[in-house]
Amino acid sequence: MREGVPGCYHVMSRCVRRLHCLDDFRKGLLEKSLRYHADKMAIDVMTYAVMGNHMHVVVRIRPDEAAEWSAEDVVDRWFELVPMWSSTYGNGDMSLEEQAEKECKRRYVEDSGWVEERRARLCSLSWFMRLVKQKIARRANQEDGVTGHFWDERFKSVSLPDQRAVIACMVYVDLNPFRAGTCDAPEHGRYIGLHDRVKDVQREKQGQYSEEVDYSVYRRWVVPLWACGQLVRNVRHGVNRRWTFDRCSLSSKEYVTLIDQAARDARGDKKQLAQTIESLCERLAL
Numbered sequence: 696m697r698e699g700v701p702g703c704y705h706v707m708s709r710c711v712r713r714l715h716c717l718d719d720f721r722k723g724l725l726e727k728s729l730r731y732h733a734d735k736m737a738i739d740v741m742t743y744a745v746m747g748n749h750m751h752v753v754v755r756i757r758p759d760e761a762a763e764w765s766a767e768d769v770v771d772r773w774f775e776l777v778p779m780w781s782s783t784y785g786n787g788d789m790s791l792e793e794q795a796e797k798e799c800k801r802r803y804v805e806d807s808g809w810v811e812e813r814r815a816r817l818c819s820l821s822w823f824m825r826l827v828k829q830k831i832a833r834r835a836n837q838e839d840g841v842t843g844h845f846w847d848e849r850f851k852s853v854s855l856p857d858q859r860a861v862i863a864c865m866v867y868v869d870l871n872p873f874r875a876g877t878c879d880a881p882e883h884g885r886y887i888g889l890h891d892r893v894k895d896v897q898r899e900k901q902g903q904y905s906e907e908v909d910y911s912v913y914r915r916w917v918v919p920l921w922a923c924g925q926l927v928r929n930v931r932h933g934v935n936r937r938w939t940f941d942r943c944s945l946s947s948k949e950y951v952t953l954i955d956q957a958a959r960d961a962r963g964d965k966k967q968l969a970q971t972i973e974s975l976c977e978r979l980a981l
Contacts, residue, residue, distance in 0.1 A: 698819055699758050703741070703855040703925065705864045706752045706824060709847040715747040716845060721835060722886045725750060728827050730916045735772045737761035737818035739918045741861070742888030744871040751868040753861070753888075754820065755918075761818040766804045773813045774800065776826060824850045858924055858943065862950075865923070866957050873958055874965040881958050881968070882975060889954065891917040893979065895947040900981055920947045951975055 710716040717725065722745040729752065733740045737757035744751045764772070803809055816822040832845035855861045865888070872884030882893055924941035945953070955975035958968040972978075 698756075698821070699815065701755065701757060701759055703753070703755045703861050704820060705853045705855060705868070706754060706820065706850055707749060707852075708824065708828060708850040709749040711844045711847045713748050713847065716835060717745065717747050717750075719885070721831065722747075724834070725827070725831050726886050728831055732776065732823055732827050733916065735776050735817070736823055737764075738820070738823050739922075740888070740916065741918050741923045742865045742868050742892075743886075743917070744868045744884070744888070745886040746871060746875065746877075751871060753855070753865050753868055754823070755923075756818055756820050756823075758815075758818040761814050764814065764817075766807070766810045767800075769810050769814050769817065770800050770803045772817055776817075820852065858941065861923060861925070862943075862945065862953075865950075866954055869954055870958055873968075874962065876966045880972075880975075880978070881954050882979065888917040892920060892947055892950055892954075895919060896951055896979065896981060899947060920945060920950050948976065948981065951979070951981075 725745050726743070729740060729743055732738070733754075737760040739755040739757060741753045741755060743753070761769075828846050828850070835845055836842060853864075855864055869884075869887055869889040869892070870881055872878050872887060873881045878884045881889060921943050924943040927941050952975065955968070958975075959970060961967055
């Protein structure tokens with residue numbers, strides 16, 4: 696894993712001793728946590744799957760995006776993720792509270808070393824996973840009245856060097872609930888990025904969504920498929936330019952079709968979609 700360089704990764708983390716510590720409520724909390732931290736940090740979530748005893752996330756780190764944030768942006772984002780200021784006024788005077796918080800933020804904005812360190816953390820995969828996992832672990836331990844580790848290890852990550860690897864990994868992750876036998880069809884899986892893909896296809900069918908949009912405004916939970924290509928640096932006359940997207944070659948409908956085809960392949964003792972069942976596009980009336 697190369698910190699500070701844009702890249703795509705498959706990240707996986709298991710609960711301690713592979714115990715099923717994630718019920719539906721905690722799966723929902725973990726999904727919301729992924730959404731929240733991806734929004735505040737320079738991290739793209741391309742797909743994910745939250746299972747009973749582990750989670751998968753396919754991410755792209757974006758130091759190029761973090762580099763464009765002002766010092767005020769960095770401080771505001773970090774304060775929302777890791778509160779650095781607490782109330783010292785017991786009388787509940789909101790004007791004094793707001794004034795004190797603004798003064799606290801102003802001091803950090805003027806500290807360039809502090810700002811650059813937090814800028815690096817806001818595009819760090821290690822910090823992203825640390826914050827996401829730490830918060831759910833603390834809450835779960837408090838609810839269960841226990842102490843100790845909730846997650847088995849820090850996390851495992853595998854670099855995805857090209858678009859083939861990214862798409863193959865996304866298909867694997869989106870099929871996780873179905874392969875594990877927790878649902879009867881891939882589109883019925885819960886807490887997975889495939890839901891957003893299906894919604895995109897349905898919007899396209901109804902004429903409510905177009906893939907021809909500006910790359911600079913694509914950010915949303917989960918990244919649209921057309922923006923799931925690799926980031927490449929434009930080089931002209933020997934000078935490095937800004938990082939840009941290598942547009943994904945698959946449409947949302949083609950990706951959904953690929954999911955359906957992959958679900959029909961035999962994979963040892965994993966669940967397989969019967970060949971007699973109509974295709975996913977037919978099941979979704981596409």
